[in-house]
Amino acid sequence: MxxxxxxxxxxxxxxxxxxxxxxxxxxxxxxxxxxxxxxxxxxxxxxxxxxxxxxxxxxxxxxxxxxxxxxxxxxxxxxxxxxxxxxxxxxxxxxxxxxxxxxxxxxxxxxxxxxxxxxxxxxxxxxxxxxxxxxxxxxxxxxxxxxxxxxxxxxxxxxxxxxxxxxxxxxxxxxxxxxxxxxxxxxxxxxxxxxxxxxxxxxxxxxxxxxxxxxxxxxxxxxxxxxxxxxxLASGRLVSATLTDLTPADEAALRGLPGVQSVELRGDRLLVRTSDSDGVARLLLTSTTATDIEITARGLEDAFLALTSATAGSPS
Amino acid sequence: MTTTETATTATAARGTAQRPTAAPDRTPRTGLLNGRFLAVELRRLLRNRRTVIFTLVMPPVFFLIFGANAGYRHQSVGHGNVTAFIMVSMALYGAMLATTGGGASVSVERAQGWTRQLRLTPLRPATYVTTKVLVAMVLGLAAVVVVGAVGLAEGATGQGGALVWSLLLAWVGSVVFAAFGLFMGYLLPAENVMQILGPVLALLAFAGGLFVPLGDGVFAQIAKAVPTYGVAQIVRAPLTGESVTGWAVLNVVGWAVVFGLGAAWRFRRDTARV
Known part of the structure; x- marks a missing residue:
C-alpha cells in the first residue's frame, strides 16, 4: 500500500x-x-x-x-x-x-x-x-x-x-x-x-x-x-457483510477485484475496503453466501486507520 | 476565506516567493558569557522574592538568635570578638544558602523543559552553567553583605583586615556549594528541591559547627568530615589568627572535587545525546 x-x-x-x-x-x-x-x-x-x-x-x-x-x-x-x-x-x-x-x-x-x-x-x-x-x-x-x-x-x-x-x-x-x-x-x-x-x-x-x-x-x-x-485513499467505501465461512477462493477472488484495498474477517463479519463497492457487492451476492450487505463511505480517519494498522507486523 | 483556499493560494505563491537574500551571520557565538542572558537571569533572581527574602533574612535572624548576646562583644577570639566570629559563620551560612539555591534552580528549569529548549539553540551548555553559578554568587554576596551589616550594627569588632578577609572568604568559599547545588539540581527531579536542601543545609551548618561550637566530643570528630567544616575553619582563620589546618584544606578540596565531579557527571548526562 x-x-x-x-x-x-x-x-x-x-x-x-x-x-x-x-x-x-x-x-x-x-x-x-x-x-x-x-x-x-x-x-x-x-x-x-x-x-x-x-x-x-x-x-x-x-x-x-x-x-x-x-x-x-x-x-x-x-x-x-x-x-x-x-x-x-x-x-x-x-x-x-x-x-x-x-x-x-x-x-x-x-x-x-x-x-x-x-x-x-x-x-x-x-x-x-x-x-x-x-x-x-x-x-x-x-x-x-x-x-x-x-x-x-x-x-x-x-x-x-x-x-x-x-x-x-x-x-x-x-x-x-x-x-x-x-x-x-x-x-x-x-x-x-x-x-x-x-x-x-x-x-x-x-x-x-x-x-x-x-x-x-x-x-x-x-x-x-x-x-x-x-x-x-479515503475516497473508497467500506463494504461489510455477514459471512460465516470465507473460503480461500472467495478471499482470493475479492482481493483480485479492481480497487480492493483490504479484506478482513472480524468474527463472522467481512470488511472489504475498496474504491469500487459495486464490484465487491456484486461478487458477494452472486458467488458467496454473504448476507446483510452494507456499504458505507469511508472518512479520512478510516483510511488513516486502515493504513496505519494494516502494516502492523506485516512488512509492506 | 476558508482554510483550504488559504492553503491553495499559499502553495501557489510559494513558487515565486523568494526568501530574503541578506544572509545572516550563522557562525555560532564565541565567548563563555552572554551579557543579555546574564542580565535576564539576574532580573529573574530579583523577581524570585521568596528565595531572595529567605536567603537575606534567615542568616541575620540566626545571627541575632545565636550572636546577639551582649557578653560576646567583650570576649575575644584572637583578632576579633565572639560577635564577629558568629557573624562570619552566619555570613558563610547565608552564602551557602544562596549558592546552593542558585545551583539547584537547574532542577526547576529541567522540569519546565527549558534546558531541553536551550539545546535547540546555539547556547553552549558551559555558558548556561557558568551563568547560573555567577547569578548564585551575586545573591551569595548580598547575603554576606547583609549579615556583615547586621553584625557590625550589633557590635562585631575586630581588626579591620581580619573582618574583611573572613567575609570575603565566606563568599568565595561558598562556590563549593554552588557545585553542590548544581549536583543536587541535576540529581533530584523534584520541583521543590530547595525544600529538601534547606533542611539539609541547616543540618550541615550545625554539624560543621557554624551555629554552635563543636566542643571536643565525638561530634567534633564527626564534624571534620562534614562539607561545611573545612570552609568554616578557613573563613574564621583571619579572625582567630589560628593557622589553617591541612585537614581543613583537605576537607574543602575533597568536597569541592566530589561536588564538582558530581555536577559535571550529571550535567554531561543531561546534555548527552542518547
Missing part, C-alpha cells in the same frame, strides 16, 4: 542539498523499535506533515532529526549538515510539543534572551508580529494560554530565520480557535518559502496545511504522497 511519488517540485540540477535527509534510521528503547527503518528526503520549500497515531515513532524521529538523540543505525543530515551543526548555525529550529518555557519570564523577555543566543537574529518585534502575539509581549509566560505559549515557541523558532522549522504536534491541547490561529501564522510563514515539517495525529491538519503527507506507523513510513493522493 506504499506509494511513492514524493517530490512535488522537480529538483533543479546542482541545487542545494535536501532540507532533510534521513537514511535507514533505526532507534530502539529496550525491546521497543521506536524507529524501525525510516528513509525520508525532504526538498527545500516543502511543507511536510509527519502523520501517525501516538507511539508511531514521530517524536523519536524528530529527536533524531534535531540531534537530541543519536540513531542506533542510519544517518541524519539536515541541510547537508550534521543536526547539531545545523542547530548551532540556526539553520534549523524546532517547536516542541510542550514545556521549554520559563513561566516567570515575560513573552518579550523569552524572545529577547533566546535572540541573544544567536549571533544574528530577527528582531523581537518582527517574530512576535509574525507569530501573532505582538500584543502580549509584556505578559508572563505562566499566564498565557496554551495557544499563546505555542505561538511563542513558534516566534522563538523564527528568530534565527531558519531554513527549516520542525514542529512536534504543535497544536496538541489547543482549542479549535487556537489551532486555527496557529496554522494561519504558520501557513503565512510557509508562503515565504521556508521548509516545514510538522508531526501531527490530526488528519485534517495534515490535509489542510501540508503539500506532502508522510504516514508513519510502528516506526516505519507506510505511505508518502501529496495530500490529494492520501485523500484518494
Amino acid at each position: 506504499t506509494f511513492t511519488e514524493t517530490s512535488l517540485r522537480p529538483r533543479a540540477a546542482g541545487d542545494a542539498p535536501p532540507a532533510i535527509d534521513l537514511r535507514g534510521l533505526h532507534k530502539s528503547f529496550g525491546s521497543v523499535h521506536a524507529v524501525d527503518g525510516i528513509d525520508l528526503a525532504v526538498e527545500p520549500g516543502e511543507v511536510v506533515a509527519f502523520l501517525g497515531p501516538n507511539g508511531a515513532g514521530k517524536t523519536t524521529t524528530i529527536d533524531l532529526l534535531l540531534g537530541l538523540s543519536v540513531p542506533d543505525a542510519g544517518t541524519v543530515q539536515v541541510l547537508g549538515l550534521d543536526p547539531t551543526r545545523a542547530i548551532a548555525e540556526g539553520r534549523v529550529s524546532a517547536v516542541m510539543q510542550t514545556g521549554g518555557l520559563l513561566k516567570d519570564l515575560t513573552v518579550g523577555e523569552t524572545v529577547e534572551v533566546t535572540a541573544s543566543f544567536f549571533r544574528s537574529a530577527r528582531s523581537a518585534a518582527e517574530v512576535l508580529g509574525r507569530a501573532g502575539i505582538a500584543d502580549i509581549a509584556g505578559r508572563k509566560v505562566g499566564s498565557c494560554s496554551g495557544g499563546q505559549q505555542q505561538r511563542l515557541r513558534f516566534a522563538l523558532a523564527l528568530l534565527p530565520d531558519p531554513d527549516l522549522i520542525v514542529l512536534d504536534e504543535p497544536t496538541t491541547g489547543m482549542d479549535v480557535e487556537g489551532r486555527r490561529e496557529f496554522w494561519t501564522a504558520l501557513r503565512a510563514d510557509a508562503a515565504r518559502g521556508r521548509t516545514i515539517l510538522f508531526a501531527t495525529h490530526y488528519l485534517d491538519e495534515a490535509d489542510a496545511y501540508a503539500d506532502r503527507i508522510v504516514l508513519v506507523s510502528h516506526g516505519r513510513i507506510v505511505a508518502d504522497g501529496s495530500a490529494a493522493q492520501v485523500k484518494n
Whole structure:
C-alpha cells in the first residue's frame, strides 16, 4: 500500500542539498523499535506533515532529526549538515510539543534572551508580529494560554530565520480557535518559502496545511504522497457483510477485484475496503453466501486507520 | 476565506516567493558569557522574592538568635570578638544558602523543559552553567553583605583586615556549594528541591559547627568530615589568627572535587545525546 511519488517540485540540477535527509534510521528503547527503518528526503520549500497515531515513532524521529538523540543505525543530515551543526548555525529550529518555557519570564523577555543566543537574529518585534502575539509581549509566560505559549515557541523558532522549522504536534491541547490561529501564522510563514515539517495525529491538519503527507506507523513510513493522493485513499467505501465461512477462493477472488484495498474477517463479519463497492457487492451476492450487505463511505480517519494498522507486523 | 483556499493560494505563491537574500551571520557565538542572558537571569533572581527574602533574612535572624548576646562583644577570639566570629559563620551560612539555591534552580528549569529548549539553540551548555553559578554568587554576596551589616550594627569588632578577609572568604568559599547545588539540581527531579536542601543545609551548618561550637566530643570528630567544616575553619582563620589546618584544606578540596565531579557527571548526562 506504499506509494511513492514524493517530490512535488522537480529538483533543479546542482541545487542545494535536501532540507532533510534521513537514511535507514533505526532507534530502539529496550525491546521497543521506536524507529524501525525510516528513509525520508525532504526538498527545500516543502511543507511536510509527519502523520501517525501516538507511539508511531514521530517524536523519536524528530529527536533524531534535531540531534537530541543519536540513531542506533542510519544517518541524519539536515541541510547537508550534521543536526547539531545545523542547530548551532540556526539553520534549523524546532517547536516542541510542550514545556521549554520559563513561566516567570515575560513573552518579550523569552524572545529577547533566546535572540541573544544567536549571533544574528530577527528582531523581537518582527517574530512576535509574525507569530501573532505582538500584543502580549509584556505578559508572563505562566499566564498565557496554551495557544499563546505555542505561538511563542513558534516566534522563538523564527528568530534565527531558519531554513527549516520542525514542529512536534504543535497544536496538541489547543482549542479549535487556537489551532486555527496557529496554522494561519504558520501557513503565512510557509508562503515565504521556508521548509516545514510538522508531526501531527490530526488528519485534517495534515490535509489542510501540508503539500506532502508522510504516514508513519510502528516506526516505519507506510505511505508518502501529496495530500490529494492520501485523500484518494479515503475516497473508497467500506463494504461489510455477514459471512460465516470465507473460503480461500472467495478471499482470493475479492482481493483480485479492481480497487480492493483490504479484506478482513472480524468474527463472522467481512470488511472489504475498496474504491469500487459495486464490484465487491456484486461478487458477494452472486458467488458467496454473504448476507446483510452494507456499504458505507469511508472518512479520512478510516483510511488513516486502515493504513496505519494494516502494516502492523506485516512488512509492506 | 476558508482554510483550504488559504492553503491553495499559499502553495501557489510559494513558487515565486523568494526568501530574503541578506544572509545572516550563522557562525555560532564565541565567548563563555552572554551579557543579555546574564542580565535576564539576574532580573529573574530579583523577581524570585521568596528565595531572595529567605536567603537575606534567615542568616541575620540566626545571627541575632545565636550572636546577639551582649557578653560576646567583650570576649575575644584572637583578632576579633565572639560577635564577629558568629557573624562570619552566619555570613558563610547565608552564602551557602544562596549558592546552593542558585545551583539547584537547574532542577526547576529541567522540569519546565527549558534546558531541553536551550539545546535547540546555539547556547553552549558551559555558558548556561557558568551563568547560573555567577547569578548564585551575586545573591551569595548580598547575603554576606547583609549579615556583615547586621553584625557590625550589633557590635562585631575586630581588626579591620581580619573582618574583611573572613567575609570575603565566606563568599568565595561558598562556590563549593554552588557545585553542590548544581549536583543536587541535576540529581533530584523534584520541583521543590530547595525544600529538601534547606533542611539539609541547616543540618550541615550545625554539624560543621557554624551555629554552635563543636566542643571536643565525638561530634567534633564527626564534624571534620562534614562539607561545611573545612570552609568554616578557613573563613574564621583571619579572625582567630589560628593557622589553617591541612585537614581543613583537605576537607574543602575533597568536597569541592566530589561536588564538582558530581555536577559535571550529571550535567554531561543531561546534555548527552542518547
